[in-house]
Amino acid sequence: MIDLRRLEILRELDRCGTIAATAQAVHLTPSAVSQQLAALSREAGTAMLEPDGRRVRLTAAAQLLLSHAHEVFTHLEHAESDLAAFRRGDAGTVRLGSFASAVSSIVVPVLRTVAERSRLQVYTVEVQPEGAADALLGRSVDLALTLSGEPPTADDDARLHVEPLLTDVLDVALPVGHPLAAGPAVDLADLADEPWIVNIPGTPCWQVAVSACARAGFTPRVQHRADEFTGVIALVSAGAGIALLPRLAQDVLPQAPVVLRPVAGVSPVRHIGVQYRAGTAAQPHIAPVLTALREVCAALARCAPGAQRQRLTAVATASA
Incomplete structure (x- = not known):
């Protein structure tokens, strides 16, 4: 049986690129990361790493294993959602990543709305749009506002989902x-x-x-x-x-x-959306924040902020 923790370390190596960066991401020493990946190779019956100059890279077998691992971890996220729904708790912490120009018009009203409805604590982290995916995969945020010059298309990464909110x-x-x-x-x-x-x-x-x-x-x-x-x-x-x-x-x-x-x-x-890890949208501590984001952006679309009295264009979104 393949150890999930070792599989997660392999996934982090694929994301981070080096043993040293992976060790920092998973809070282990580089030596411990190497040992865990060697153990994973023994479990899989084939090498997970191969030399690449002074560094290492994932083998074809490791890439094949990762293609299945993404689905495994998504299913685990769904399992966590189901367990959390079973417990029916409304308390918890959500970390929301945002770019600077969205804080006043979007994030502050979301904080106010969530506080009125639950005991959830929403913490904001400034995240540049180009860093949203890494912040989510590195679990430094649970939700991240995205910004792009083109409308969001099909998810490039099966581990993440992006939902359009506003133009x-x-x-x-x-x-x-x-x-x-x-x-x-x-x-x-x-x-x-x-x-x-x-x-x-x-x-x-x-x-x-x-x-x-x-x-x-x-x-x-x-x-x-x-x-x-x-x-x-x-x-x-x-x-x-x-x-x-x-x-x-x-x-x-x-x-x-x-x-x-x-x-x-x-x-x-410019197109504004919200991105989150696949399988997390229904989690009880995530769903209320997503709902507030949708409501705040819909309100902005109906009446754009400030003295300009211009119109923003709403984007029809489907609930995740």
Whole structure:
């Protein structure tokens, strides 16, 4: 019989890449990790590791075993859900990962809603969207808000599930006195010769901005890059360029001499979702937080936050 703990160590090695990183993730010494994997090889009747320069890599047999292990651990998650439902407890701790611009509009109302309905303790952890999967698989969070420039598709990893929650529209931010600030909306094609302020390459907002400009027939002339929206808004207010700002972030930004106008035609959007480990959505301590997330995002879709009084687009979701 294959030991589940050793199988979990093998899964962590596949995720972490090195014995040292795996040891840190599973709270063992590197020597103990090697011993456990050697024991797993004996149990399986074939080697799990092979040399790869100064490191090791998983053998084909180990990859085959892992393909079954993912299903095994998902079934165990379901078993935990059933046991937790049997106990019918409503107390516990849930760790919710969130990116910064969702805290005010989404996370805070979720905390308030959960506190009104149960004795659950929800702890928030700042997790960048690109780190959500690792945070979930490493069990540092139970739920993670995701952010992408494209709608969520079928799950790439069978161990995780992502559920769409909301699409967040981006508006054009212009300095006061800009010739296009007087109109009700801005055609992006009219901004082709403007200096642009964008987020760091590879981030969802950068992806949305570049794609929107491409649809309008041009490549933005990027003059400034900023990771935080406070920096973006400061640069726009100083007349250093124009930018696209998501509506969820607009109300938490400092007051600045900036004009916000919707994009004419098809609005650029970023897609917000929630990701969790497969088999955990029905667990009694997870389900109430998921329900609150869905409700808060539905409310945002009906009435977007703040003075902009813009409309967000709801995403129809099915209960997990």
